[in-house]
Amino acid sequence: MRFSRYFLPVLKETPAEAQIVSHRYMLRAGMIKQASAGIYSWLPLGFRVLRNIERIIHEEQQRAGHLPILMPTLQSAELWRESGRYDDYGQEMLRITDRHGRDMLYTPTAEELVTDIFRAHVTSYKDLPLTLYQIQWKFRDEIRPRFGVMRGREFYMKDGYNFDIDAEHALHAYNRHMVSYLRSYERMGLKAIPMRADSGPIGGEDTHEFLVLAETGESEVFYDSAITELSLGAREIDYSDWDQCALIAREWTTPYARTDETHDQALFEREVPEERRRVSRGIEVGQIFYFGTKYSAPMGATVTNDRGEQVPVHMGSHGIGVSRLVGAIIEASHDERGIVWPEGVTPFHAGIVNLRQGDAETDRACEDIYAALTEAGLEPLYDDREERAGAKFATMDLIGLPWRITVGPRGLKNGVVELTCRRTGESEELSPELAVARIREIYAGS
Ligand code: 5CA
Numbered sequence: 322m323r324f325s326r327y328f329l330p331v332l333k334e335t336p337a338e339a340q341i342v343s344h345r346y347m348l349r350a351g352m353i354k355q356a357s358a359g360i361y362s363w364l365p366l367g368f369r370v371l372r373n374i375e376r377i378i379h380e381e382q383q384r385a386g387h388l389p390i391l392m393p394t395l396q397s398a399e400l401w402r403e404s405g406r407y408d409d410y411g412q413e414m415l416r417i418t419d420r421h422g423r424d425m426l427y428t429p430t431a432e433e434l435v436t437d438i439f440r441a442h443v444t445s446y447k448d449l450p451l452t453l454y455q456i457q458w459k460f461r462d463e464i465r466p467r468f469g470v471m472r473g474r475e476f477y478m479k480d481g482y483n484f485d486i487d488a489e490h491a492l493h494a495y496n497r498h499m500v501s502y503l504r505s506y507e508r509m510g511l512k513a514i515p516m517r518a519d520s521g522p523i524g525g526e527d528t529h530e531f532l533v534l535a536e537t538g539e540s541e542v543f544y545d546s547a548i549t550e551l552s553l554g555a556r557e558i559d560y561s562d563w564d565q566c567a568l569i570a571r572e573w574t575t576p577y578a579r580t581d582e583t584h585d586q587a588l589f590e591r592e593v594p595e596e597r598r599r600v601s602r603g604i605e606v607g608q609i610f611y612f613g614t615k616y617s618a619p620m621g622a623t624v625t626n627d628r629g630e631q632v633p634v635h636m637g638s639h640g641i642g643v644s645r646l647v648g649a650i651i652e653a654s655h656d657e658r659g660i661v662w663p664e665g666v667t668p669f670h671a672g673i674v675n676l677r678q679g680d681a682e683t684d685r686a687c688e689d690i691y692a693a694l695t696e697a698g699l700e701p702l703y704d705d706r707e708e709r710a711g712a713k714f715a716t717m718d719l720i721g722l723p724w725r726i727t728v729g730p731r732g733l734k735n736g737v738v739e740l741t742c743r744r745t746g747e748s749e750e751l752s753p754e755l756a757v758a759r760i761r762e763i764y765a766g767s
Pocket of ligand 1: 640
């Protein structure tokens with residue numbers, strides 16, 4: 322992408338309404354624009370990041386054997402009356418009446434709708450296990466939408482639903498989701514810690530929230546520092562292997578880690594040596610639930626088991642805050658100059674800064690680098706504007722591309738360009754070909 326053709330409405334001033342750094346940088350970098358309270362339009366740069374997060378989630382969900390579907394945002398109230406949640410959900414649910422006077426609602430989550438799909442089509446245990454998921458907009462009429470996309474009213478969520486024959490199978494689905502979530506967050510460059518949580522309006526006994534540590538997080542968290550050392554890394558995962566999934570889930574849920582909702586101070590002190598006790602804040606970027614037959618029993622989602630009996634299926638639901646993640650990643654990865662995107666989600670793989678726009682040799686060198694990166698399947702952002710070098714650097718730093726290639730007449734005389742790492746600020750002079758090769762290497766396999 323050429324900067325001169327792009328739509329990147331960068332703001333010089335820090336918007337007064339933004340209280341936290343991710344919201345400030347998202348507005349300043351022209352990623353989003355507020356449409357109304359807690360509701361945002363995604364501009365090209367922000368939309369790219371949102372799409373990258375979505376892609377990682379799709380890949381990891383499908384790797385775990387989960388099937389993507391798409392359900393509507395507007396639902397009839399009927400199903401919610403069947404489960405008993407229409408009256409329970411309260412004012413967070415946006416209720417709408419259509420022209421025929423029928424009660425509708427904008428989906429805050431979709432347990433009822435997916436259960437209705439299931440009961441219409443699945444009748445036998447032989448069709449299980451089944452996990453359906455979607456990535457779709459949700460609406461919760463939060464009383465205090467704030468922090469930009471972090472606590473929106475309209476927000477983008479991955480919601481998945483498993484259907485299993487019994488509690489044991491559903492436990493494997495729970496573990497499988499935990500592992501696939503850990504992998505997804507790692508690919509986004511995040512450390513997200515599963516913490517024992519409270520189930521709220523979704524219901525159920527077993528539930529974990531995934532929290533990214535950040536000072537601006539809305540939850541207070543208490544954990545054993547040992548958990549922050551864990552990583553899946555390049556481990557091969559076989560999602561059909563119950564033991565492997567259970568072992569990984571155990572590895573991540575054994576060290577003490579709880580939010581303020583479930584924290585037990587006495588247990589914390591008993592289990593965790595003092596030097597490893599940490600109290601800080603976290604952003605909830607996902608939650609998994611097992612709730613057994615809470616929806617399937619009242620809604621009649623039953624199958625015949627291997628003894629020919631009709632039994633309600635065991636279910637769980639599993640959510641990831643896709644739009645919230647854009648803010649959470651920024652909270653976890655920025656400095657005083659701007660965002661520092663992890664390579665897994667960056668909107669462009671590298672920036673190219675032309676220090677002397679209009680100088681034939683410099684322009685040609687930039688074009689060559691641009692073409693070489695593009696040919697390698699990468700997406701560079703080429704700052705081809707007639708702007709001062711300082712302004713170009715400031716914009717690149719603000720929008721946070723992990724790598725920058727700086728091209729100027731002085732370097733080219735010696736056959737070199739400069740390759741700069743956004744995170745460390747370290748620069749290296751090397752030939753244009755080597756700079757391209759280096760960037761290709763960094764993104765190889767992603
Ligand atoms: N039905 C379940 C799982 S599919 C469910 O709705 N879970 S949830 O309530 O925990 O939401 C899933 C994730 O959506 C949360 O972990 C959070 O990351 C994100 N989320 C929830 N509310 C908001 C909001 N108001 N703004 C942005 N993201 C939100």
